[in-house]
Amino acid sequence: MLTLDFAYSYYITQTGITVNSYLANRYQQYENENVPYEDIDFDIYDYELESFLVNLIEKAECRTYIEIANSNDMLVQNYAKLSDLIEYIYKIKFLNKKYKRYLAETFFSSSKLADIQFEESRLRDFSINNQNHRCELRLDNVLLYNKKRKNKRIPVDCGNALLQFVATESVEMNGILSPVCIEANYVYDWHLRKESDSSMKFCIFLLTGHRKCILQIKCSDIDIKVS
Secondary structure (H helix, E strand, O other): OOHHHHHHHHHHHHHHHHHOHHHHHHHHHHHHHOOOOOOOOOOOOOHHHHHHHHHHHHHHHOOOHHHHHHHHHHHHHOOOOHHHHHHHHHHHHHHHHHHHHHHHHHEOOOHHHOOEEOOOOEEEEEEEEOOOOEEEEEEEEEEEEHHHOOOOOOOEEEEEEEEEEEOOOEEEEEEOOOOOOHHHOEEEEEEEEEOOOOOEEEEEEEEEOOEEEEEEEEEOEEEEEEO
C-alpha cells in the first residue's frame, strides 16, 4: 500500500462526516460509546466503503441544501454497510496519530525542496523517460519563500516548479489523473522519505475533485527549477 493512501482515507472519511449530518451524528454516537483501540494495523483499506463516501460527497455538491438533507440522508440511512462504514471511519481517525508519528520518523528533508509549498499547486505535466531513467513533474502555482522567491520585495511569491528525478528506479501510481484537463489535478499532500539503500522516495497525493492519484517515485536525487 502506498503511504499516502492512508492520507486519502483520512481525507475522504473526514469529508464524508462533514457533508452529511446524519452520518456525522451516527459517527459521534459511535465514538462516544467506544474506547480507542490499543493497536491496529494500517492495512484496513476498504475500496467499497470509500467509493460510497466519494459518491455521497459528489452528490452533496450537486444539490441544493434541501435536496441534500432529503436525498443524501436517505442514501446513508439505507446503506446496507452503514455500521461497517462508521467503524471504518473510527479506525481511520484512530490511526491518524500513528500515521503522523510514522511520517515524523521517516521524513527526509532536502534543502533543494526547502522554502517551497507544493500543497494546492496544479499539476502541469508528468513524464517518464525510461531510456534515461528520469522522471519529471511540472507544477504550477507553487508558493515560494525566502531565497526561492523571484520577487524579493514580497514575503511570499508564486511560481512554477520543475522537479527532475535523477536515476529513477521505479514509479508507482495508484488512482487516475484527469484525462480531460491535467490542471484539474491539484496537490493535496506530499512527503520525501529516505530508503535503506540510500535512495529516496518522493510521494505526492493529488486530487481531482474528491478522487485520488498517488505517485511514489524512487530515485537517487532530485533537481528542481523554479520560474
